Amino acid sequence: MDDELAAALKARARAAGVSVNEYVTRLVRVAVGAPAGEDRSWKAAGVADGWLVDRPPANPRTVASREWVDRPRTFPPGYRNPVVEERDEHR
Amino acid sequence: MYVGQAGQQWIHELLYRRPGLAMVSELADVEIPSLLSRSLRNHVISDEEHQGILGRYDVDTSSDGPIGVHRLSPATYALARQIVLDEVVGTLDAVHLAGALQVHRQDPDRQPVTLVTLDRRQAVAGRRLGLTVVDDPPVTGADREG
Numbered sequence: 001m002d003d004e005l006a007a008a009l010k011a012r013a014r015a016a017g018v019s020v021n022e023y024v025t026r027l028v029r030v031a032v033g034a035p036a037g038e039d040r041s042w043k044a045a046g047v048a049d050g051w052l053v054d055r056p057p058a059n060p061r062t063v064a065s066r067e068w069v070d071r072p073r074t075f076p077p078g079y080r081n082p083v084v085e086e087r088d089e090h091r
Numbered sequence: 092m093y094v095g096q097a098g099q100q101w102i103h104e105l106l107y108r109r110p111g112l113a114m115v116s117e118l119a120d121v122e123i124p125s126l127l128s129r130s131l132r133n134h135v136i137s138d139e140e141h142q143g144i145l146g147r148y149d150v151d152t153s154s155d156g157p158i159g160v161h162r163l164s165p166a167t168y169a170l171a172r173q174i175v176l177d178e179v180v181g182t183l184d185a186v187h188l189a190g191a192l193q194v195h196r197q198d199p200d201r202q203p204v205t206l207v208t209l210d211r212r213q214a215v216a217g218r219r220l221g222l223t224v225v226d227d228p229p230v231t232g233a234d235r236e237g
Binding site: 053056 | 162193194
């Protein structure tokens with residue numbers, strides 16, 4: 001690693017309030033975890049800088065497939081949708 | 092997005108086919124399970140679907156998922172406080188807006204934020220705050236077939 005990059009890394013880690021080691025770990029975790037071809041550079045930067053939540057890979061017992069989630073269902077739009085019309089807060 | 096809305100296909104395109112662009116507030120960690128529990132109670136989804144969609148949210152928002160989760164901070168709440176004073180929005184909607192605005196203001200040239208919402212008041216407030224807003228996602232043929 002050249003001096004310029006090392007200095008920039010130290011500055012970014014200091015700004016994020018973490019050690020250089022922790023900062024690099026955050027960057028690598030996002031970069032390595034991203035499937036090939038998917039640009040997660042913005043996410044890596046956000047996690048490293050602390051404004052995105054750093055969340056380890058999830059391994060839940062049951063996961064609906066993307067195809068299942070893609071399966072469209074017909075509901076009225078927005079808050080006329082019966083699922084969300086009951087708001088969580090009083091307005 | 093997980094239980095079906097008009098424009099759902101457009102949102103899935105954003106999430107899964109143009110990855111690296113989507114972000115939610117940390118509030119969604121509570122709101123999504125709440126919405127799914129309500130869907131389960133109302134027999135909109137089955138128990139198996141409930142568990143599966145919760146798992147999907149966890150995977151999508153993990154480090155190798157397509158969705159980033161914006162961390163709530165004291166600055167987020169301070170901005171949300173100002174938003175409820177200036178705009179006609181509810182508490183939680185203001186917190187969502189504050190998070191989007193924080194990210195947008197970090198570097199608006201490099202990472203302009205587009206707010207996707209189906210709430211009209213939140214859309215109006217978002218535009219007034221300078222965000223680009225999509226409040227009427229295109230409905231595709233696949234949406235209508237559902």
